[in-house]
Amino acid sequence: MLRHLDIRDMLLIDRLELAFQPGLNVLTGETGAGKSILLDCLGFVLGWRGRADLVRSGASQGEVTAVFDLPPGHPARTVLDEAGFPVSDELIIRRVNGGDGRKTGWINDRRASGEVLRLLSETLVELHGQHDDRGLLNPRGHRLLLDAFAALDPGPARAAWAARREARAALEAAEAVLAAAKSEEEFLRHAVAELDKLDPQPGEEGELDTRRRAMQGAERIREDVARALQALGAEGAEGAMLDALRWLDGAAERAEGRLEAPSTALQRALIELGEAVSGVEGALQAMDFDPGELETTEERLFALRALARKHDVLADELAGLADELRARLGRIDAGEGQLTRLAAEVAAADADYDAAAAALTAQRAAAAKRLDAAMAAELAPLKMERAVFETRLAEADPGPEGRDAVVFTVATNPGAPAGPLDRIASGGELSRFLLALKVCLARGNDALVLIFDEIDRGVGGATADAVGRRLAQLADGAQVLVVTHSPQVAALGNNHFRVAKSVTAGMTTSHVAALDKAERTEEIARMLAGEEITPAAKAAARALLAPRG
Structure with a gap:
């Protein structure tokens, strides 16, 4: 409920404080007195986009403060919580319009953006008038209004639509992957065959390189080692030393002991020489290799390195590359089967969505008949018993809310063609249609402050009385603000405010007084x-x- 509205230096208002009450609040006054200024100011504090020149002439800035009561469960509490504002039973919104055009807003003394104010306003206030193109006259919102009237739950259709979208996305992704894979199928099959033929193993390049280096090194030094063995062997140093030892042994008896030490040293040298010969023979034996093995080793090493360069990987990564390419080929081979499975899932998701959308269509068709009947009952007291209101359903593009387009149409006279509300009805008729429609749609919703701006224009007498009674009905248990020129409507108000204009010292000012x-x-x-x-x-x-x- 809007409890208080404080306006300072806005348009024709210098200072104004208004206290509103539950029920039907009516605002009256002569044309041009400034009744619409109050709505402009309320729209300003709620962040609505409107006229820019709001600051009163001669003032440095204008300011509007609105105070709302928020009972438990009010939708505004959710908006406040999601925006990070403290939530309480009282909501104070203040907005300042500087002389330079800059606008600054506060929610409970905390800075707030215009976007947050507009989100809040959708849960606080609903404005209706003859030029209401944001709400009841906008065909884009008629389906939501019908769903709200019938308390329909589009949840199953939304879930089915999401599942359908996911299934189609999975199928499209699989088709794209398969198409991309098939474009390189020939390359993949050739590469896998080439890798399978070579059969590279992890670590193989290092082993082959070490073996190749060893064989190349042996080839270069083996001739020298063989010569060294020949020089050390029986035909070389070993044979000469044995001959020398025999000669010394033959002369030892006549040398009176002088040859014993040399003979002993020579025997030790022969032992060392034997070990050297054995070592050289072992080394030479280790250097023995098949020249064909070196050629084979080099061929495989070079083949590994060439294939690694071809695929721009390390030689040790060739085995993993082969596994990856085989997996890609496997996906191609299994792709057709996967597409068949995914296509079946899409068909099942389509069927689920079709069933959910069809159920929603049937519910909307039944709700449309109930709304048409409710409208007929409301139009009769408004002296429009000959008018026909019809809720029309047509097939629209599928979406999460089903595949129904809903349009409210009217025929104001028997036999006349039906058409959209804002094109068929005259000003007075349109006002009554909107009022009747709001009475039907607003049942059970008392969270919003309903504002009607001269919705009774163009009607009088018994019709104006019927309009007033419908407004009073809407205000039962809720809060309704009505700007009116109709005495019949004004008389039914629970609270009455008069808007008047005065001129003092050449300055025009609007005043509002509770009566x-x-x-x-x-x-x-x-x-x-x-x-x-x-x-x-x-x-x-x-x-x-x-x-x-």
């Missing part, structure tokens, strides 16, 4: 009679204000 019982009589008499209030007008005003059965 007591006597003042209400005077105001309604003015609305009945015009500038000169007659006794008959006062009597008529008292009759309108009298309690009704």
Whole structure:
């Protein structure tokens, strides 16, 4: 509920404080007195996009403060919580319009963006008038209004749509992968055959390189080692030393012991020489290799390195590359089967969505008939019993909310073609259609403050009385603000405010005053009679204000 509105230096208002009450609040006044200014100011504090020149002439800035009561469960609490603002039973919104055009807003004394204010406004206030193109007259919102009227739950259709979208996305992705894979199938098969033929093993390149280096090194030094062995062997140093030892042994008896030490040393040298010969023979034996083995080793090493360069990988990565390419070939071979499975899943998801959408269509068709009947019942008291309201359903592009397009149409006279609300109905008729539609759609929703801007324009007498009664019905248990020129509507208000304009020292100012019982009589008499209030007008005003059965 809007409890308080404080306006300072906005348009024609210098300072204004208004306290609103539950029920039907009516605002009256002569044309041009500034009634629409109040709505402009309320729209400003709620972040609505409107006129830019709001600051009162001569003022440095304008300011509007609105105070709302938020009962438990009010939708505004969710908006506040998601935006990171503290939530309480009282909501204070303040917005300042600087003389330079800059606008700054606060929610409970914390800075707030215009976007947050607009999100909040959608849960706080709903404005209706003859040029209401944001709400009831906008065909894009008619399906949502019908769903709200019938309390329909599009949840199953949304879930089926999401599953359908996921299934189609999976199929499209698989088709793209398969198409891309097939474009390189010939290359893959050739590469895998080449890798399988070579059969590279991890670590093989290092082993082959070490073996090749060893064989190349042996080839270069083997001849020298063989010569060294020949020089050390029986035909070389070993044979000469044995001959020398035999000669010394033969001469030892005649040398009186002088040859014993040399003979012993020579024997030790022969032992060392034998070990050297054995070592050289072992080394030479180790250097023995088949020249064909070196050629084979080099061929395989070079083949590994060439294939690695071809695929731009390390030689040790060739085995893993072969596994990866084989896997890609496997996906191609298995791709057709996967596509068949995914296509079946898409068909099943389509069927589920079709069933959910069809159920939603059937529910909407039944709800449309109920809404049409409810509208007929509401239009009769508004003196439009000959008019026909029809909720039309047509097939639309599929979506998460089903595949129905919903349009509210009217025919104002029997036999006349039906058409959209805003194109068929006249100003007064349109007002009554909107009022009847709001009465039907607003049942059970008292969270919003409903504002009607001269929605009773162009009607009078019994029709105006019926409009007033419908507005009072909407205000039962809720809060409704009505800007009106109709005395019949004004008389049904629970609270009455008069908007007037005065000129002081060349400055025009609008004022708003809450009226007591006597003042209400005077105001309604003015609305009945015009500038000169007659006794008959006062009597008529008292009759309108009298309690009704």
